[in-house]
Amino acid sequence: MRETRLAGRQIHKTDKNFGARTYSTRSLHGQVAHQIGERILRGDIAPGQSLPNEADLSEELNVSRTALxxxxxxxxxxxxxxxRPKTGTRVRSRDNWNMLDPDVLAWLFADGPNAAASEMLFEIREIFEPSAAAMAATRASKSQISDLRSAYEAMEVAGDDIDASIPADLKFHQLLLASTGNELLISLGSMIETALAANFKVSSAGPRGIVIALPQHKAVLEAIAAGDAVAAQTAVIELLQQARISVATFNAANNNT
Amino acid sequence: MRETRLAGRQIHKTDKNFGARTYSTRSLHGQVAHQIGERILRGDIAPGQSLPNEADLSEELNVSRTALxxxxxxxxxxxxxxxRPKTGTRVRSRDNWNMLDPDVLAWLFADGPNAAASEMLFEIREIFEPSAAAMAATRASKSQISDLRSAYEAMEVAGDDIDASIPADLKFHQLLLASTGNELLISLGSMIETALAANFKVSSAGPRGIVIALPQHKAVLEAIAAGDAVAAQTAVIELLQQARISVATFNAANNNT
DNA sequence: GCGGCAGATTTGTCATATTATATGCTGATT
DNA sequence: AATCAGCATATAATATGACAAATCTGCCGC
Incomplete structure (x- = not known):
């Protein structure tokens, strides 16, 4: 009978992940998946390399072969x-990884601020979010606009309280993408949300470097409410410029890798 | 002992999937995953609804509980x-689905031409591929440009042979995204590639409606080779306009849903 | 040198038992 | 009547052991 499972890896319920939508860690196999996933993303196990065979690895991790x-x-x-039988289980080449998966992206950020990953993320956001805002301005329903306004007001109320302002900020961006009516954009939104949450998770533990740009968010909101696609697009571009500066400052302050 | 596993669901090795990168169907559990995945995406099992419990469902599918x-x-x-224990296994709400996953998207197209899904896909492509081409024009290495040229030439040689031209086309777009150096864009590319492959899979079986726009591809190639970001961007926009027309024609001809 | 065959290794699948967890009910308590 | 603790129950979660299937390796015969 096993005494300690997954030795040295307790779940800290106090960890802030800001409600990010990742694979459940309630179950044992979920914990194992996260653990191995982080190792792979960290580069501990390189692409092409094989895992130990199931019997050995399950023993090493103190879990059954089933869970592993x-x-x-x-x-x-x-x-x-x-x-594959006989060959074993090996890490696939990096271009086969589904980086758009919320878990994978979260594991990429798990170690802390990651300048290269942040840059990738910003590039994507700068490509998508302006166009998405334009689409949202054209298509958002009254209730979606109302939800957006609520999220913005929550950000205003939250002020400096990071534990309240960050979820509101994430919610705002998610609602914006939802207003486009395009499910692929919505999924892209949760992916980005998870990545930002993983980033903020570290940031809120360290010195405060993240400042949410309220005026820019308000401009986006009002443009969408007015149905002005062009204004929404330019407002989001400004918002992202602001965010980029803020994150760069933060990363520089916290052992930027 | 079981005689027929997964009754009524044989794997057709002759199916064309144009090398799309999806979860392996070699294994039994992989086949079961695809089968249930298709059912969910088709709407046979609605969000919120529960699957039969493991004992019943594994018996119904003629597989062991383990495989299920x-x-x-x-x-x-x-x-x-x-x-969850006691509750059972239920389909999550649609906004939790990772639509950016190649398998999920492929299952969405599994039933045949899907106008709504095609539209989502085009919207996404129109948002990011022009920007990606601009990035590629700035960053592509000599060897990447050379690879792009090879892919284009393969398209030229293939001509009307769909079985050769489609893989070359997909390769071209994948190489373009690889040239951006942004891993998120690369993953987005394989997602789109899979979706297009799923679409083409049906199309190549029916009457020919897909025509690959060679001149537009050549324009993109030359713009990237010349390092001209603006030209690359506009060339891709024209390419997508062409593709949109082509697919719309095809969908209209084949019981467009 | 080469093709095929035998053996060894590893994952894949199966069957069964036990444990953990969530849910709903029941009945006591207020 | 409402609330809550505890119990029964259904279900997935985990563990274990056995066997099957795949596939790589190297040897053997030619």
Whole structure:
């Protein structure tokens, strides 16, 4: 009988993840998946390299082969692993990883501020969010606009309280993408949300460097409410410029890798 | 002992999927995952609805509980399912689905031409591919440009041979995104590639409606080779306009849903 | 040199038992 | 009547052991 499972890896319920939508860690196999996933994203196990065989690895992790196999299936579903009889289970080449998966992206940020990953993320956001805002301005329903306004007001009320302002900020961006009516953009939104949450998770523990640009958010809101696509687009561009500066400052202050 | 596993669902090795990168169907649990995944995306099992319990469902599918559970883990990893003791396994709300996952998107197209899904896809492509081309024009290495040229030439040679021209076309777009150096864009590319492959899979079986726009591709190639970001961007915009017309024609001809 | 065959290794699948967890009910308590 | 603790129950979660299937390796015969 096993005494300690997953030795040295307790779940800290106090961890802030700001409600990010990631694979559940309630279950044992979920914990194993996260653990191995983080190792892969950190580069501890390089692409092409094989995991120990199931018998050895399950013993090493103090879990049954069943739990380990289910964890492996989760990671394989995200493109990280590939199993074959006799050959074993190996890490797939990086271009097979589904970086758009919220978990994968969260694991990429798990170690702390990551300048290269932040840059990728900003590039994507700068490509998408202005166009998305323009679409939202054209298509948002009254109730969606009302929800957006509520999220903005929550940000105003939250002020400097990071634990309240960050979720409101994330909510705002998610609602914006939802207003486009395009499900792919919505999924892209939760992916980005998770990545930002993973980033903020570290940031809120350290010195405060993140300042949410309220005026820019208000400009976006009002443009969408007015149905002005062009104004919404330019407002989001300004918002992202502001955010980029803020995050760069923060990353520079916290052992930027 | 079981005679026929997964009754009525044989794997057709002759199916054309144009090398799309999806979860392996070699294994039994992989087949089960695809089968249930398609059912969910088709709407046979609505969000909020529960699957039969593991004992019943595994018996119904003629597989062991183990295989079924591993399939469920794959689907849960993609955000489609959620399992809890006592409650059972239920389909999550649609906004939790990771539509950016190649498998999920492929299942969305599995039934045949899907006008709504095609529209989503085009919207996304029109947002990011022009920007990606501009980035590629700035950053592509000599060898990447050379690869792009090879892919284009393969398209030229292929001509009307769909089985050769479509893979070359997909390769071209993938290489373009790879040239941006942004891993998120690359993943986005394989997602789109899979979706297009799923679409083409049907199309190549029916009457020919897809015509690859060679001149537009050549314009993109030359702009990138010349390092002209603006030209690359406009060339891609024209390319997508052409593609949109072509697909719309095709969808209209084949029981457009 | 080469093709194929035998053996060994590893994942894949199965069956079964036990445990953990969530849910709803029941009945006591206020 | 409402609330809450505890109990029963259904279900997934985990563990274990056995066997099957795949596939790589190297040897053997030619």
């Amino acid at each position: 196999r289910e964890a492996i299936k989760v990671l394989a579903a995200k493109g990280l692993l590939e199993s | 559970r591993e399939a469920i883990k794959v689907l849960a990893a993609k955000g489609l399912l959620e399992s």
